[in-house]
Amino acid sequence: MVPFSFAGRALHALSEGALYWPARRALIVADLHLEKASWFAKGGQMLPPYDSIATLSALAALIARTQARELWCLGDSFHDSAGCERLPAAARATLTALTGSLRWVWITGNHDAAMIDHCGGEIVAEAEVDGLMLRHEAEPIEMRPELSGHFHPKLRVRLRGRQVARRCFVATERKLILPAFGALTGGLDAHHPEIVRAVGRRAEALVALEDRLLRFPIAA
Numbered sequence: 536m537v538p539f540s541f542a543g544r545a546l547h548a549l550s551e552g553a554l555y556w557p558a559r560r561a562l563i564v565a566d567l568h569l570e571k572a573s574w575f576a577k578g579g580q581m582l583p584p585y586d587s588i589a590t591l592s593a594l595a596a597l598i599a600r601t602q603a604r605e606l607w608c609l610g611d612s613f614h615d616s617a618g619c620e621r622l623p624a625a626a627r628a629t630l631t632a633l634t635g636s637l638r639w640v641w642i643t644g645n646h647d648a649a650m651i652d653h654c655g656g657e658i659v660a661e662a663e664v665d666g667l668m669l670r671h672e673a674e675p676i677e678m679r680p681e682l683s684g685h686f687h688p689k690l691r692v693r694l695r696g697r698q699v700a701r702r703c704f705v706a707t708e709r710k711l712i713l714p715a716f717g718a719l720t721g722g723l724d725a726h727h728p729e730i731v732r733a734v735g736r737r738a739e740a741l742v743a744l745e746d747r748l749l750r751f752p753i754a755a
Contacts (some may be wrong), residue, residue, distance in 0.1 A: 536602075537748040539741070541711050542667065542680030548743035551593060552714040554682070555601050559665065562597060565684025566715035569626075570618035570647070576701040586719035593718070595633055595740040597704035604637050607664070609684040609713060610644025610671025618645035630654045644685065658693050673710055673733040680709050686730050687715035689722030690740040691750060704741040705753065710734040726753055 536547035536555055547555040550648035554563040567590050572582040598606065607619040613619055615668060622630065633639065634655030641658045652658060668677060672685040690703040705725055712734065714727035715722065723730065733755065742749040 537743050537746070541706065542709060543592065544665075544667065544680075548704060548741060549597065550743045550745055550750055551597060552716050552743075553597055554713060555603070555678055559599070559605055560603055561605035561664075562594075562601060562603040563607045563609065563669070563682060563713065564594065565611070565642070565671075565713040565719055566687055566720055567594075567608060567612045568614045568715065568717040568720050569612060569630075571614035571622045571717070572720045573621045573672055574614045574618065580638075584623070586717065587622060588629065589718040590716065591626055591629045591633065594716070595629065595731070598633065598637065605640070606633075606637055607640050607662070607669055608642060609626040609669060609682065611646040611684065612641055612644070613647040613650060616647045616649035616651075618647065622654070622749050627654065631714055632745060639751075640670055640693050642671055658742065666723065673712060675733055675735065678709070680711075682711050682713065683733075684713050686712055686727075687722045688725045688730060688731070689714070690713055690725045690742055692751070701742050703751075704743070705730055705734055706741055707734050707736075710738075723749075 569587045572584050572586045639656035668679045668681040673683040688705045689700045691700045707735040738753040740751040
């Protein structure tokens with residue numbers, strides 16, 4: 536975990552693409568997209584059906600490592616609103632055990648706006664937590680400090696003659712977009728105009744390593 540400051544709050548960026556908020560002992564993740572593979576399978580595109588258990592296992596490891604007491608999911612936690620109903624038995628058991636072990640809040644996104652409680656936790660459209668707005672998609676006119684997801688930002692750079700892509704956070708003074716945490720998620724280039732439109736100018740891409748945070752300016 537790498538400590539950094541956002542809007543006067545001490546946060547930790549994790550290389551797995553999550554945030555840890557020590558003052559609340561809270562983990563914050565975005566875009567799990569659980570049951571994405573089974574959603575594609577319904578349309579005849581067969582993918583290995585292990586994305587949910589892989590994502591939940593990684594999340595369980597972070598909860599154990601940080602001893603978090605809260606977990607906030609910033610939307611698109613399921614690839615569609617019926618995703619929780621399709622969870623395999625092992626994944627459902629893992630998720631139910633996790634939601635029962637700490638305060639768990641689902642913030643709805645565009646993929647799972649109509650989700651209902653099948654696996655525990657609270658469901659809200661957005662939340663204000665100790666002065667930080669938590670929502671799925673960044674609101675350009677929001678003046679309060681804001682955490683969001685939605686865009687799955689990735690930084691693409693050329694290194695030794697080849698292109699390397701790493702998931703990243705996108706940050707300004709008042710906005711922080713988290714990368715997608717899910718095991719089966721793509722990514723949008725951090726320099727994409729839609730990301731710049733959402734956060735404004737003077738943004739940085741933050742790549743969290745185990746022991747340091749790399750910062751790259753994003754061109755407007």
